[in-house]
Amino acid sequence: MKLHIVILFILLFCTITSCSYENKYQDETSFTLKDFTEQQSLVGSPVNFDDIILRPNQIQIFDTLLITCNLGNERLFHIFNLKSKKKIGERISVGQGPDEMIQPYFIYNQKDIIIFDMITSIVSKYSIEEFVNNPDPKAFEKIKIEEQVMSEINLLGNEMIGSLYRPEHPLYLFDKNGKKTKGFGAYPISNITYSDVEIVEAYRSIFTTNQNDKVAVCHFWTDLIDIYSKEGNLLKRLHGPKHIFPHFKEYNNGNIVTAKAERGTHQDAFYSPVNVGEDFFVLYNGKSLEEPEYNILSKQIFVFGWDGTPKQVFSLDQGVSRIAVDSKNKKIYGISNDPEYHIIEFSYK
Template sequence: MHRSILIASVFFISVFLGCSPKSGSSDEIIYLSEEDLPDPIQLTGKKYEIEEITNPRGLLLIDDFILVYEQKNIYDNKFHVIDKKSGNFLRSKGKDGMGPGEITVISQIEEAKESGKVWAYDPEIRKFSKYDLRDSSLLAEEEFRSPETSFFLTELTWTKNQSLFGGAVDGMTKYLHLTREGDTLHLMGNWRDHVKSWGLPNGYQPEDLDANLISSIFQGPIKSSPNGEMVVKAGMSVDYIDIINLDGYHTKTIIGPSPELQHFDIGYSMNYQMPDFGMNSTLRYLDVYSGEKTFFVLFFGKPYRELSNPDNLNRVFEFDYEGNILNQYQLDMPVYGIAVDEENKVIYGVTVDREPNLVRFEY
């Protein structure tokens, strides 16, 4: 692998930007090609038959539970609590609505750092909702909304000391680290510097692209490690992974296995530039799991319309936090989201086949 110098379903939260130190575009790029990948380890999935799961989008492992959350078209019962040991369905949570304790859609669930409790994020009404997994109520027990200001974050994740970290969309700053109240802890990176590492189509130059267009190109899943000190962000339309160390705010960027930007044209929506990738665009990294010492990314590499196509199924790449590729796992079922039980060596996923459900792969 070659090394040189460098300095991402989206959901939004508006936050207050205070004065804080700002890091520039530094750190490291790691180029990864198909030839750099280890030989694939073939994994055979064991699918669950939990009838309450209808149209799953993602999942979380916490304590003795597996949580599976549903796509937007599901009303009540937004996510399901499953006993990890037995595989039995326990209960569903989440009442549809915009009233107290209600939620309209879940884009991500993360641990609340309290036993048996999680935060679910609703991007439509910009609200975090805390749920107790052990009670039978559909309603959240606590919730808070983001401050109403003019700045927006994407792909937000909880980090150390119950702070938040995410990518910005309406300015050239890439990432912001902030408190739950919206006070800025740190600003990181520059979108225009970031895009300079890529060849642009149609003869576009970095100065031709607005910040929201660049950030849209590089949108994707983001997850923090269990101790909240490391953050991993991957591209859904671009083959890149940012590994962000919040202790010192250093970034390593993995580019690959394809080093090329997909072709896009500049389109406009409500007078804002937006990338138009066309009908033949492919999805790249669909999900991320950040573990104690390593992290896992779910790679797709096909058009969205081929999500359930049995040919060229998902692969999972495992890296350490230095950016070294450790393992490549070939799945035998199409999945849309993953979570990993590192202690018991199990990768869980949610399938996108004719009968979507939870699946487990022992590795």
């Protein structure tokens, strides 16, 4: 009888004091905003071009050129001159013809303009001069990816890397001819268990590389960043600043199996990581999708070294959904749709 009372008391005490195993990611390094060595408040100003900004979902900077990608428009890429604020022209028609695209994504590179079309699985490479001066630019190289990559693609040394949204690996490597060579990385491990469908949805991510030997995987639904070596070895697993975990549940609807976030648990984390030399910049949101005034626009940018060291936090006076960085002139350009689509310029130190 006394033993039962003792056990009951322990259970009651644990309930009152939340006595449970703290959920952490395996191999994680926890961080908060206090771990960043510097914080800056940035005031943005709209970039007023001589033509309207449509509905861009991506942006890239090439010296004095700003190029937007506008899905759903007849011509997908619009080129602007940042000095003159004039529109240079529009490039690449929508379609499945030899010089057309359907759902393109920039592959970060400053030497050439490289674009991956997710629908046709073709990587097209253009010289900057050709892309800017020719209304119908011709690629100097095209590579067909042998599998349907369901994400953006980045360069990693002489290889390419992207996601197939499979439960075995978060990313996969492809050689210079587009042939899949191996799975890359591993999904995070915590106290939460997932089905194959749940783990793919819970750990959706966007990533960048230093184009040489490092990959930073930035997750959408958990404030987790995994930094990998070129060989796929985990170098640093950064968790913070809110220490969010994704809670997804599998649903069966006839022949369709999917996973959705459990109500009251869904929060935005990272968007738009950008390689900036020895560092990478990434937008941080931190909002709950169930907040009455939720939007995707983020007002913080975190700066990490490629070794995972927290360096800077930029607090923006205006939210943006995607960024590009001009490290030479210390400028950050972001896309905003508040109240209409426009480009915002921030200066940083």
